[in-house]
């Protein structure tokens with residue numbers, strides 16, 4: 001996909017988030033060289049309403065309070081200043097997944113609650129790796145539901161990548177064991193492992209993930225190389241609560257945020273970056289295989305702040 005069509009899609013995806021934020025910014029006009037306290041309060045409220053979270057909102061407020069608008073406060077200048085501050089928050093966490101670990105395979109464990117877009121994200125990641133000429137294999141480690149195994153199988157067929165599955169209700173760690181062995185034998189570059197997302201039973205999930213880790217570690221002490229948490233942006237602040245829990249349960253090493261299209265809550269990406277500082281590997285802005293890309297912090301910041309391209 002060309003860079004242009006991706007940025008168009010991004011623009012469309014973030015439109016609701018950007019509309020919410022910039023609709024509120026539009027009220028802040030005035031000819032003075034500095035924003036007044038009232039205007040700064042309104043700006044901070046607008047940022048919080050757009051799900052950027054209190055910390056990012058306070059940080060941006062502080063920076064804008066210190067900004068002199070030499071040509072008078074106008075909407076474009078505020079948007080540009082907000083975009084710059086958002087970019088400053090996002091830049092340090094923008095980090096594409098790098099699946100270059102040796103010995104092969106590089107193992108990516110994917111976690112997240114059911115419905116977050118986990119299965120689709122695994123397929124999209126596999127596609128992204130294929131585009132980089134990596135040989136990919138999938139492991140259907142969510143053995144809890146037959147539908148999850150089936151759905152991943154459909155994606156594997158579509159992408160033409162091998163998949164290792166077990167029976168419904170089988171031991172996920174045994175599926176993972178078989179998958180690592182198969183991937184090692186074949187010299188597969190990247191093994192992406194689906195896992196169950198039963199957050200309502202924390203203890204069970206923790207035990208299950210711990211067992212998967214033990215099995216992985218026995219075959220390859222460096223695995224899993226990545227533990228990627230998939231978050232649904234439409235959950236807004238609740239997505240942040242999921243980061244808390246999964247960090248504790250699963251030792252998350254990075255995030256993918258999905259469903260940024262069509263939600264007004266895309267600001268939660270900024271809140272996550274500011275509060276947790278975990279790498280954000282990619283963002284999802286649609287249901288098709290091409291709708292996941294490593295994210296460009298400057299572009300996303302401009303899109304959220306409504307800065308014209």
Ligand SMILES: Nc1nc2c(ncn2[C@@H]2O[C@H](COP(=O)(O)OP(=O)(O)OP(=O)(O)O)[C@@H](O)[C@H]2O)c(=O)[nH]1
Nearest residue numbers: 113114115116117118119120258259284285286287
């Ligand atoms: N609009 C939009 N929809 C998405 C995105 N990513 C995933 N989806 C959709 O969200 C729904 C849930 O995605 P799945 O990949 O099945 O999510 P899951 O976490 O594996 O969920 P379960 O299969 O229920 O465990 C599907 O209808 C996907 O097509 C995205 O970035 N944007």
